[in-house]
Amino acid sequence: MENRKLVMIPGPTPTVRSINDQMGRETVAFGDPEFVNDFSELIVDLKEMWGVNGECFVVAGSGTMAMEMAIANVTKRDDNVLIVSNGFFGDRFIDICTRKGLNIDVLSAEWGDIVSVEDIENKLKEKDYAAITVTHVDTSTGARAPIEEIGKVIRKFPNTVYIVDGVAATAGEREYVDKMGIDILFTGSQKAFGVAPGLAILWAGQKALNRRKSLGTIPEYYIDFEKWIPIMNDPTKYYATPAVNMIWALKESVRLIKEEGIEERYERHTRVSHAFNASLEALGFEILTKKEYRCSTLSTVLYPEGIEDGEFRRILAEEGVMVAGGLGDYAGKMFRIGHMGNIDDHTIYSTMATIERTLIKLGYKYEVGIGLKTLLEKM
Amino acid sequence: MENRKLVMIPGPTPTVRSINDQMGRETVAFGDPEFVNDFSELIVDLKEMWGVNGECFVVAGSGTMAMEMAIANVTKRDDNVLIVSNGFFGDRFIDICTRKGLNIDVLSAEWGDIVSVEDIENKLKEKDYAAITVTHVDTSTGARAPIEEIGKVIRKFPNTVYIVDGVAATAGEREYVDKMGIDILFTGSQKAFGVAPGLAILWAGQKALNRRKSLGTIPEYYIDFEKWIPIMNDPTKYYATPAVNMIWALKESVRLIKEEGIEERYERHTRVSHAFNASLEALGFEILTKKEYRCSTLSTVLYPEGIEDGEFRRILAEEGVMVAGGLGDYAGKMFRIGHMGNIDDHTIYSTMATIERTLIKLGYKYEVGIGLKTLLEKM
Numbered sequence: 001m002e003n004r005k006l007v008m009i010p011g012p013t014p015t016v017r018s019i020n021d022q023m024g025r026e027t028v029a030f031g032d033p034e035f036v037n038d039f040s041e042l043i044v045d046l047k048e049m050w051g052v053n054g055e056c057f058v059v060a061g062s063g064t065m066a067m068e069m070a071i072a073n074v075t076k077r078d079d080n081v082l083i084v085s086n087g088f089f090g091d092r093f094i095d096i097c098t099r100k101g102l103n104i105d106v107l108s109a110e111w112g113d114i115v116s117v118e119d120i121e122n123k124l125k126e127k128d129y130a131a132i133t134v135t136h137v138d139t140s141t142g143a144r145a146p147i148e149e150i151g152k153v154i155r156k157f158p159n160t161v162y163i164v165d166g167v168a169a170t171a172g173e174r175e176y177v178d179k180m181g182i183d184i185l186f187t188g189s190q191k192a193f194g195v196a197p198g199l200a201i202l203w204a205g206q207k208a209l210n211r212r213k214s215l216g217t218i219p220e221y222y223i224d225f226e227k228w229i230p231i232m233n234d235p236t237k238y239y240a241t242p243a244v245n246m247i248w249a250l251k252e253s254v255r256l257i258k259e260e261g262i263e264e265r266y267e268r269h270t271r272v273s274h275a276f277n278a279s280l281e282a283l284g285f286e287i288l289t290k291k292e293y294r295c296s297t298l299s300t301v302l303y304p305e306g307i308e309d310g311e312f313r314r315i316l317a318e319e320g321v322m323v324a325g326g327l328g329d330y331a332g333k334m335f336r337i338g339h340m341g342n343i344d345d346h347t348i349y350s351t352m353a354t355i356e357r358t359l360i361k362l363g364y365k366y367e368v369g370i371g372l373k374t375l376l377e378k379m
Numbered sequence: 380m381e382n383r384k385l386v387m388i389p390g391p392t393p394t395v396r397s398i399n400d401q402m403g404r405e406t407v408a409f410g411d412p413e414f415v416n417d418f419s420e421l422i423v424d425l426k427e428m429w430g431v432n433g434e435c436f437v438v439a440g441s442g443t444m445a446m447e448m449a450i451a452n453v454t455k456r457d458d459n460v461l462i463v464s465n466g467f468f469g470d471r472f473i474d475i476c477t478r479k480g481l482n483i484d485v486l487s488a489e490w491g492d493i494v495s496v497e498d499i500e501n502k503l504k505e506k507d508y509a510a511i512t513v514t515h516v517d518t519s520t521g522a523r524a525p526i527e528e529i530g531k532v533i534r535k536f537p538n539t540v541y542i543v544d545g546v547a548a549t550a551g552e553r554e555y556v557d558k559m560g561i562d563i564l565f566t567g568s569q570k571a572f573g574v575a576p577g578l579a580i581l582w583a584g585q586k587a588l589n590r591r592k593s594l595g596t597i598p599e600y601y602i603d604f605e606k607w608i609p610i611m612n613d614p615t616k617y618y619a620t621p622a623v624n625m626i627w628a629l630k631e632s633v634r635l636i637k638e639e640g641i642e643e644r645y646e647r648h649t650r651v652s653h654a655f656n657a658s659l660e661a662l663g664f665e666i667l668t669k670k671e672y673r674c675s676t677l678s679t680v681l682y683p684e685g686i687e688d689g690e691f692r693r694i695l696a697e698e699g700v701m702v703a704g705g706l707g708d709y710a711g712k713m714f715r716i717g718h719m720g721n722i723d724d725h726t727i728y729s730t731m732a733t734i735e736r737t738l739i740k741l742g743y744k745y746e747v748g749i750g751l752k753t754l755l756e757k758m
Binding site for chain 2 (some may be wrong): 005007008009011012014015020021023025026027028029030031032034046060061062063064065067068095096098099100101180188190195197198199218219220221222223239241243244245246322324
């Protein structure tokens with residue numbers, strides 16, 4: 001029989017049966033009392049679990065839309081925005097901000113490295129920034145920004161709204177919104193929540209909500225906080241039709257997270273990523289990300305001599321494991337593999353076995369089994 | 380046993396098993412060759428079936444987002460826009476346009492009536508409008524605008540982009556984009572396509588696409604045509620993660636439409652709505668919409684003396700049929716019932732029987748069975 005395809009790209013991540021089942025339910029009216037109750041409970045859980053005294057928005061769209069939603073609700077034309085970029089997705093804020101008439105400054109790191117907290121603090125002293133954007137984990141590089149330390153610095157700048165892009169992090173990396181001084185955090189459903197793509201999830205603390213209020217009417221309509229706040233607090237109200245099935249699926253994901261324990265989930269991601277990276281290194285691969293900045297949700301993996309990207313990924317896919325290629329300058333030199341969301345140890349073992357099998361098929365000379373041995377020792 | 384709940388609100392509409400099954404599939408990578416192929420075929424079908432020599436966009440979001448997408452891509456600050464409003468959803472363009480700094484003129488009809496083609500033509504002669512918006516079927520009133528006749532008039536005004544809001548119409552009411560002179564048509568997945576909510580679907584003809592090009596960079600990011608055009612023509616490319624499962628579900632809906640025949644589908648909607656309205660009238664209800672402007676996708680139904688809205692809808696829901704209440708001034712005076720999408724005759728018969736059962740329970744004096752008898756005679 002043909003192998004199942006394990007979706008080990010860094011999002012969409014594998015969707016478990018109970019989440020699929022919620023997706024596949026017969027759709028109900030968005031005013032259906034049971035659905036209203038489900039939606040309300042979901043919002044309460046999300047606020048509580050991510051520790052925000054503010055609002056949580058769950059809106060049909062994507063992580064990209066959430067990026068724009070964050071910017072649109074806390075800035076106005078000619079405001080200054082500081083973009084901290086550790087890769088492709090950090091850079092994405094440049095286009096979003098520029099087209100809205102914002103003045104941007106960009107602090108960029110080499111791919112695999114991060115912008116230092118000191119550089120950020122120094123830059124913030126230079127002028128009055130309405131907002132700063134930081135990508136928690138940049139999916140292009142696997143680098144994790146020290147969002148808590150940055151948060152401590154930003155507390156000294158009361159006019160600056162702290163936006164954290166959690167797309168490749170949230171529900172896999174530790175994030176406590178108010179406690180870390182984060183003003184806006186967002187993600188998409190298809191990453192560490194392990195739901196199909198199609199929802200943006202965004203948390204906003206009081207500082208961000210006050211900023212929104214101070215702006216009056218904003219040019220954006222669908223992504224306007226003010227339109228959604230009444231609905232998120234009382235889903236019997238109507239603004240735009242909520243994505244009923246996607247919301248059920250996200251609710252099931254949250255149920256699974258509570259069942260696992262959110263702290264235990266974070267620890268699992270740490271444990272699995274350490275073991276997985278060590279195994280890849282034992283096989284002769286190199287991890288792009290500097291050791292101290294490696295995230296727990298994905299690995300960015302440079303090929304050893306003699307392994308060709310296209311061939312490796314083709315055979316790996318035939319054997320049943322999907323991974324992603326490198327972005328930007330790293331296209332063809334690297335693959336990116338996710339290990340976030342609702343993946344159990346079976347999936348991790350089998351992914352490593354399939355990587356080894358692929359190396360054998362490619363005639364790569366190495367100590368067969370060393371990847372799996374390392375995994376067993378470290379996990 | 381408890382009755383199934385028939386979702387007869389004017390959207391979300393009932394989702395059939397084969398569409399649910401697509402929703403419930405294990406999510407795959409958006410670069411998965413099979414998914415890419417599915418997505419490509421869907422876009423080709425949508426363009427062909429709605430007759431557009433241009434682009435079709437399928438984006439995670441809602442019909443409300445599609446409204447903003449239409450406006451954002453064909454207007455710039457200080458442009459004139461003519462809003463033709465036959466109800467609540469027509470009016471929604473006022474807020475969208477105003478916040479973007481557009482100068483608006485509004486032609487409004489009494490609820491249940493429509494703005495005449497003559498009034499539109501006269502208004503268009505007054506100044507240079509960058510765009511005109513017309514709601515094909517306003518879900519608040521059930522009034523259907525003569526979009527083909529309006530299209531003929533707009534051909535005389537080459538600077539005016541013709542935007543048709545098809546949310547409560549598309550896939551149930553006849554729409555041929557290029558042939559009717561429509562420049563932008565859009566809808567949401569949860570109406571006559573019979574898919575769960577969560578996708579915006581938008582068609583743009585050459586005139587709209589040329590306008591978009593002439594605007595250069597626009598302030599909006601996620602809903603920018605230029606960002607999505609490469610993806611819709613080649614889904615191996617990446618912009619924002621497509622809503623994989625929702626796209627499969629929409630593809631299944633399109634397959635069902637092709638199986639039924641799109642013209643046969645339009646005829647079914649006409650036949651069912653005529654019969655359904657006649658049955659409601661036989662029961663003593665009154666249809667809000669003037670006879671000549673009644674749409675085929677929903678009915679807006681005024682209560683006879685002695686029937687109280689809250690009680691009627693509560694018992695109806697207990698008996699297994701969900702309908703929507705009236706909006707605006709008609710809250711409490713009217714209910715709205717959808718008969719669009721993938722609903723077969725069984726659902727229609729049973730909905731009428733349940734309405735009659737509810738009337739009996741309410742002690743309403745009428746000729747029991749006259750609704751069903753009329754339905755049988757007219758269908």
